[in-house]
Amino acid sequence: MPDRSMILSDVLELDLGDPLRAIRQRFLLPEGIAYFDGHSLGPLPRLTQAKLGEVVNDQWGRQLIGGWNAGWIDAPQRVGAKIAGLIGAKPHEVIIADSTSVNLFKLIVAASRLSQGSALLTETDNFHTDRYIASGAAELAGLDLRIESREKIEDSLDSTTNLLLLTHVHYGTSERYAMAAVTKQARGAGALTIWDLCHSAGAVPLQLNRDGVELAVGCGYKYLNGGPGAPSFLYVAEHLQDRLLSPLRGWMGHAAPFDFSADYVPAPGIDRFLAGTPPILSFAALEAAIEAFDDVPMQSVWEKSIALFELFDRLMSERCPELICVTPRDASRRGSHIAFRHPNAFAICQALIAEGVIGDFRAPDIIRFGLTPLYLRFEDVWSAVESCAAIMDSRSWDQPQFNARQKVT
Amino acid sequence: MPDRSMILSDVLELDLGDPLRAIRQRFLLPEGIAYFDGHSLGPLPRLTQAKLGEVVNDQWGRQLIGGWNAGWIDAPQRVGAKIAGLIGAKPHEVIIADSTSVNLFKLIVAASRLSQGSALLTETDNFHTDRYIASGAAELAGLDLRIESREKIEDSLDSTTNLLLLTHVHYGTSERYAMAAVTKQARGAGALTIWDLCHSAGAVPLQLNRDGVELAVGCGYKYLNGGPGAPSFLYVAEHLQDRLLSPLRGWMGHAAPFDFSADYVPAPGIDRFLAGTPPILSFAALEAAIEAFDDVPMQSVWEKSIALFELFDRLMSERCPELICVTPRDASRRGSHIAFRHPNAFAICQALIAEGVIGDFRAPDIIRFGLTPLYLRFEDVWSAVESCAAIMDSRSWDQPQFNARQKVT
Structure with missing residues (x-):
């Protein structure tokens, strides 16, 4: 230049x-539009139009209840595996469910049982829903919510820290944490880290496995272009999956949802983080949108x-x-x-x-x-x-x- | 005849x-189909095809982020008010959010704070996700889960009962509880009742206000025809709304979500039961489906x-x-x-x-x-x-x- x-x-x-x-x-x-708001709501992918038409008219319209056996029931795992490919995770480490807020709640309550510390540490300037959810989840999990400024986060990690909750890329300034280093430091203090990847997934290169990330959530409607309020993804590293129990024990997270057994038995692996019946139309839009990343x-x-x-x-x-x-x-x-x-x-x-x-x-x-x-x-x-x-x-x-x-x- | x-x-x-x-x-x-599975997944309403096309192509496609100001942000309240008209509730007593499982969790944890008793009472043969969710929510809320057969439910109500959780119409046999009488009896014992209306809404005449119902949830994809995994509705009687606090404190349930204030302040009324950003495509399908009840x-x-x-x-x-x-x-x-x-x-x-x-x-x-x-x-x-x-x-x-x-x- x-x-x-x-x-x-x-x-x-x-x-x-x-x-x-x-x-x-x-x-x-x-x-006539220059669209610089894809970090808030991605635009409509062409394939989404076609795919939604297929799911609505051909599957729901013609197959009716049979649609569940024609790809709907496995959508949380299938779409999760596709997102796993974008964030450096194994296919069975990512699942689609609920919203980012609800998934954060699940991970905070579930992970709080694994560490000794008493504090959930997060950043003053974390995105607001993360702070709000953290306050409710901490209360139920019996943790103290400790809120520190960005500069003091790393120095605040100590033996009292149970969990560290951070947003990887700041929603305002776009500042990014050093994911591997911070996760490692927290682990050294005996704490697990939950990363909110809302402003990262589909935008910055992520290598969750390489960087030792244990837990993460992220949203489908920003850089992933899944449509307004698209479902969220949830990541749990393989070695932790069977040690965590979701507080939202819905039937889709049961080991055998259609056996209708009296007691809750968590599904093996990441599936236990499903709760209710997934909103298939929104899932279909997200799935089609991920294909915009094919060969890129x-x-x-x-x-x-x-x-x-x-x-x-x-x-x-x-x-x-x-x-x-x-x-x-x-x-x-x-x-x-x-x-x-x-x-x-x-x-x-x-x-x-x-x-x-x-x-x-x-x-x-x-x-x-x-x-x-x-x-x-x-x-x-x-x-x-x-x-x-x-x-x-x-x-x-x-x-x-x-x-x-x-x-x- | x-x-x-x-x-x-x-x-x-x-x-x-x-x-x-x-x-x-x-x-x-x-x-060539005789469709007797509308109690599991309602069929595709014609209007849904048109409405989804409008939301996807005209709103998301052309208005992009502007869609939030063109009707998306108020969808939970607007669609809730339409369902309120079908179940004998006031428009501001019903909101659409999340799944039935997640909404049950919110109501159990929130309502458990209002009564003295220590037990969450439910039916052995309640629908499975209700039992599973109840077990997780009871644990977090510090309640004992008490499970009794259908015949013994009414006799089991006593001063130890904190909450009664029942499905109004049985998913298997179609048996229906006497809603007003059971709710009254529970109230007499000092307990609130949460009704699961999944197999009732859009099918049997409901008069939640007249029958003194305090709390209820229900699903959008059965008799309401909202599409596979359609979002759920949540009802809280007016007089209880400001006494309940959702454990899932997402930003959409904040008094001023876009002020980005540091602390969680619950929205007044039913809005506090929103959590994350709603999946608008699935909301649009549900909203269009409710219009099939117009003039009926x-x-x-x-x-x-x-x-x-x-x-x-x-x-x-x-x-x-x-x-x-x-x-x-x-x-x-x-x-x-x-x-x-x-x-x-x-x-x-x-x-x-x-x-x-x-x-x-x-x-x-x-x-x-x-x-x-x-x-x-x-x-x-x-x-x-x-x-x-x-x-x-x-x-x-x-x-x-x-x-x-x-x-x-």
């Missing part, structure tokens, strides 16, 4: 040289994420220096979104959306742009920064319609 | 006089259920007397399926399915036929009994292919 200011033709050349360029065709993206090595995804970040950061520094990048520039310390701080972040974000540049706002002063290599073009980054520069230059964000708060997700 | 044996033309006349005859058009039913009074549904039962019972008594009806003939004591006992129930059921008569088997010796007034015809009952008689007369069930056990749901 030349040292002069970049011009549009430089950026278009990056797209021409992009090995993932054709993957964008796997998604339906509305015209996670390493290529990550390399493109780095290139998108570097372009975004460079162009913003040149054109909109008043937006301060709060995401680490060291790629090994971040996830796959770039976040900027500005006192008027909310209004700027709204003004960008009005221009078709879809990022999102996180209180109090962060704008986030998801960098999703499967379907974003370098050209989209150019458009986003152009729009942002025009908004900042004209102060067009300072209009009432961009400052009225409404529900955001 | 004449006292002579019925003939087909008598049955066709019943269809001609059926006030719900036209409602069948609201469903897509495969040709539950009393008409129930009257047709009675007529279907009486025809089924009469024809089976005449043609297949070796199958013993185990469902109460007193309509006020049953739900909306009819169950027969036979030592070869499994093989007979398989032979019926091979003939296009879809009922189901429940171990050890029960065949169930769901009587779903929205789409079943009296003619279907005639076909079912004709097929059954032919199978019994020829002993065609006694072939190897009908005796090989496989996974059934």
